[in-house]
Amino acid sequence: MQNARKQGGKGRRRRINVVWFKHTDLRVHDHAPLKAAHSCRDVPVLHLFVFDPFWFRQKTPICGFPKTGLGRAQFQIEAVRDLEKRLFDVSGHRLCVSANLGAREVFQKIVEQFEVSSVFAFHEICSEELKIQRQVETVVKSQGGLLSLFWGFELYHIDDLPFSPEQPGSRGAFKSYTAFRKRVEEGTDESNFTEIKTVATSTGKERGVQIRRSSENDVEAFLPPDTHGVVWVQSAVSLSRGAHQFASPSAEGSSSGSLLDGITAEALLGIEEESGEKMENRQKDPRAECDFKGGETEALRRLHTFLWGEDSLALEYVGATMTTDPAKSACRDKAMSKLSPYLAHGCLSPRKLYEEIKKYEASVKEGLRKNKKTYWxxxxxxxxxFVRFGAMHFGDKIFKLGGIFPSTQGFRGWAWRWSRDRDLFFRWKEGKTGFPFIDCFLRELEATGYCNHMGRECSGWFLCREMGVDWRMGAEWFESVLLDYEPTANWLNWVYRCVPAADGSNIPPAISGEGHILTLQILAWGAQHDPDGVWVRRWIPELQGVAGLLSLSPAGRVGGTSSVGSLVREPWRLMGTFWDEDVETGGSRVVLSDEMLSVSESMGFSRERVERAVAKALRETGDDWVDTDVVVALLVEEGEEGAGENTSDGGQMEGQKREDGKRQQEPDDPKETRTFVYGRDYPKPVVRPMCLTNTEDIEENARFAQAQNAAWVEKLRRSLEMVREGGDLSTLGRVRLKGSTGIGGPQASKLAKEREEERGKSVLVQETEKTENAIQLSEKGAAGSGSQKQGGGGQQGNRSRRWKKT
Ligand SMILES: Cc1cc2nc3c(=O)[nH]c(=O)nc-3n(C[C@H](O)[C@H](O)[C@H](O)COP(=O)(O)OP(=O)(O)OC[C@H]3O[C@@H](n4cnc5c(N)ncnc54)[C@H](O)[C@@H]3O)c2cc1C
Structure with a gap:
């Protein structure tokens, strides 16, 4: 062998095994490669992590975003630092870290110094990762070594599935998520969970799928570090000191400081630190629920708090894909586990999580900790x-414009009117589409690296369907910015959940011909999950100003509605006045919308007065429509002149307006009094907007169901507290025990439905789980008969100039 005598030419190369940690397995618990390496009793082990520049310096192909954005780079540094510490603490072994060479080059150097018997690592699935895996394999094999791969990122072990994902025969399992779930759940024997032995091989694909136990209890099997620990002295690289500077790890171990101390997110990405603020010093956004810090220690802490500390799983948890139940709002703190960054980086193994859930459910014998949420x-x-194995099944189709659904099924993904309009795309990316229930999530995402599933799905639909922008630009943005980015989860969710929105093939056939149908869906979800617009205002603070407009109107009514929620979610309700062709005279005249009339009446101005103000505004702007708020501002400016001309309380109104006007002069607190100007303070919609006529019904149902749910949660909380303190549960009111789905489940829906029926209105059409589409629309909207208000003229991408009176 060419390099058989190395280590400075002093003798035979030392025979070693390598555990190759990657950014998807940053933990010591349930780590099959680690366990396997330490089972080879007489071979010393080198533990290695490579910050491969491929993931940091490469850019996404269309938009040129860093493949790993600063936030995730920082998360990874923290997670690797934590791994270094934990590995040392549990085993005494050192983690060797390399930063500015690719994995292939690093292994090339290692095999020159050592005789590598085996490299132990987890399997990869997607093409870029597989390419690197193959390169490493080639290097290791060239020196007579082996690359031994293990499964363990997933909950179900691939060998235990009743089908082989890569085989065409598994098509049925990947027809839909539900088909997949049924196939794997059918054979799962949960009751036996604690008894499960590791079973099955890749050839024995029988029913009886099991979730294997995690291998967390294997720590005592570590080889002694003094005789079997290997430190690769070239591994420590301090990027801050310039490229290719190597340092030897200190003999005292991690207590003397980390080898990663010089590595910063900015250095990994090769960029200057912006305005002197380093990513590592960045403070949590005060609006965010979680301060995501990378690492297994943080993952286990979060898991502990989520389950045992705060009982959030049994109490507040809603879950990523739970969108249809009006009792459960996804737009609240604690509604999600927010474990995804930890799962994506392997800081938490899904099997460890599963085990903890099972322990948690069984921990109170009354069953108070086992409910629909703990199943969900x-x-x-x-x-x-599903997305992991699905990506194996579909291969690189998940990255292609046409997606995974064949055109034989009628999907027209390739033929959709995709554009690469950068301006449109950047309005989307920056949360400036003018659709608050989209923008709030995109702003949260940019500020924190996270937004909930609903936000990802709605914004994805919108980008595909309404904006017609190449969805891969959106997926690239997510790839760069998400803290929990994982290729199969990101790209398969895009092609499976969002791309079909383009031609409406993931919505029921009866309504798929409707334009904007998914916008209606988004509006309906907004009304249901954020009835008072609290979430929207949290992430788009300038929309507080819309709510402020209500105070201009004594009846608390603007735009024909009394709901702050609907105004902040659908601010275009404020737009509403336009010139209309006068058929008889051939000239044009001012037409006041209902919204405008409602405002003028509530403010005490006569119709004529408002018409005059509108005409003036139209003349000044040269436009053929004008916003309500502009007219309001004009009337206010003109002051007393027209006060009291309409109603008996007009004087009072104007008095209030003058008061407002006076406050506006005060320099001390300009924010409080600044009148919201639509289009200046928040953008007008990027495509033709519409309104749901039954928004307030949806809101009201949601408020009712969510209040019921909150009451149920409080009751359960008290019960759990009593159990902890050893109290007598019978002294409390009834809480549904074992198997309970709680008021937040079907019961809430039932209550809401009953209430709806009482009101003699059927507001929502709910698709069953079978369709997986969770569509809720107004019945009339679904039938396409115009229950929604919408812009009359103009094409998509060309904002409507006119509004129909409704
Ligand atoms: C367009 C789009 C892109 C997405 N990109 C990613 C991504 O890059 N990484 C990622 O982890 N998730 C992704 N998701 C899935 C999902 O949105 C997130 O997993 C979820 O929001 C994470 O929040 P959570 O941990 O609080 O979820 P929880 O409700 O607490 O769920 C628990 C865990 O289940 C997993 N999970 C839940 N839903 C899904 C799903 N639909 N697909 C895959 N895993 C799921 C996650 O690991 C999550 O942490 C994407 C979804 C969409 C629609």
Whole structure:
């Protein structure tokens, strides 16, 4: 062998094994490669992590975003630092870290110095990762070594599935998520979970799928570090000191400081630190629920708090894909586990999570900690497996414009009117589409690296369907910015959930011909999940100003509605006045919309007065429509002149307006009094907007169901507290025990429905789980008969100039 005598030419190369940690397995628990390496009793082990420049310096192909954005780079540094510490603490072994060479080059150097018997690592699935894996394999094999791969990112072990994902025969399992879930759940024997032995091989694909136990209890099997620990002295690289400077790890171990101390997110990406602020010093956004810090320690802490500390799983958890139940709002703190960054980086193994859930459910014998929510998180983990194994099944189709659905099924993904309009795309990316229930999520995402599933799905639909922008630009943005980015989860969710929105093929056939149908869906979800617009205002603070407009109107009514929620979610309700062709005279005249009339009446101005103000505004702007708020501002400016001309309380109104006007002069607190100007303070919609006529019904149902749910949660909380303190549960009111789905489940829906029926209105059409589309629309909207208000003229991408009176 060419390099058989190395280590400075002093003798035979030392025979070693390598555990190759990657950014998807940054933990010591349930780590099959680690366990396997330490089972080879007489071979010393080198533990290696490579910050491969491929993931940091490469850019996404269309938009040129860094493949790993600063936030995730920082998360990874923290997670690797934590791994270094934990590995040392549990085993005494050192983690060797390399930063500015690719994995292939690093292994090339290692095999020159050592005789590598085996490299132990987890399997990869997607093409870029597989390419690197193959390169390393080639290097290792060239020196007579082996690359030994293990499965363990998923909940179900691939060998235990009743089908082989890569085989065409598994098509049925990947027809839909539900088909997949049924196939794997059918054979799962949960009751036996604690008894499960590791079973099955890749050839024995029988029913009886099991979730294997995690291998967390194997720590005592570590080889002694003094005789079997290997430190690769070239591994420590301090980027801050310039490229290719190597340092030897200190003999005292991690207590003396980390080898990663010089590595910063900015250095990994090769960029200057912006305005002197380093990513590592960045403070949590005060609006965010979680301060995501990378690492296994943080992952286990979060898991502990989520389950045992705060009982959030049994109490507040809603879950990523739970969108239809009006009692459960996804737009609240604690509604999601927010474990995804930890799962994506492997800081938490899904099997460890599963075990903890099972322990948690069994921990109170009355069953208070076992309910639909504790099932639902497992359902989400099955989603995670669906996208992992699904990506094996579909291969590189998940990265292609046309997506995964064949045109033979009628999907027209390739033929959709995709554009690469950068301006449109950047309005989307920056949360400036003018659709608050989209923008709030995109702003949260940019500020924190996270937004909930609903936000990802709605914004994805919108980009595909309404904006017609090449969806891969959106997926690239997510790839760069998401803290929990994982290729299969990102790209398969895009092609499976969002791309079909383009031609409406993931919505029921009866309504798929409707333009904007998914916008209606988004509006309906907004009304249901954020009835008072609190979430929207949290992430788009300038929309507080819309709510402020209500105070201009004594009746608290603007735009024909009294709901702050609907105004902040659909601010275009403020737009409403336009010139109309006068058929008889051939000239034009001012037509006041209902919204405008409602405002003028409520403010005490006569119709004529408002018409005059509108005409003036139209003349000045040269436009053929004008916003309500502009007219309001004009009337206010003109002051007393027209006060009291309409109603008996007009004087009072004007008095109030003058008061407002006076406050506006005060320099001390300009924010409080600044009148919201639509278009200046928040953008007008990027495509033709529309309104749901039954928004307030949806809001009201949601408020009712969510209040009921909150009451149920409080009751359960008290019960759990009593159990902890050893109290007598019978002294409390009834809480549904074992198997309870709680008021937040079907019961809430039932209550809401009953209430609806009482009101003699059927507001929502709910698709069953079978369609998986969770569509809720107004019945009339679904039938396409115009229950929604919408812009009359103009094409998509060309904002409507006129509004129909409704
Ligand atoms: C367009 C789009 C892109 C996405 N990109 C990613 C991504 O890059 N990484 C990622 O982890 N998730 C992705 N998701 C899935 C999902 O939105 C997130 O997993 C979820 O929002 C994470 O929040 P959570 O941990 O609080 O979820 P929880 O509700 O607490 O769920 C628990 C765990 O289940 C898994 N999970 C839940 N739903 C899904 C799903 N639909 N697909 C895959 N896994 C799921 C996650 O690991 C999650 O942490 C994407 C979804 C969409 C629609």
């Amino acid at each position: 998180i497992v359902h989400e983990l099955i989603w995670r497996d």
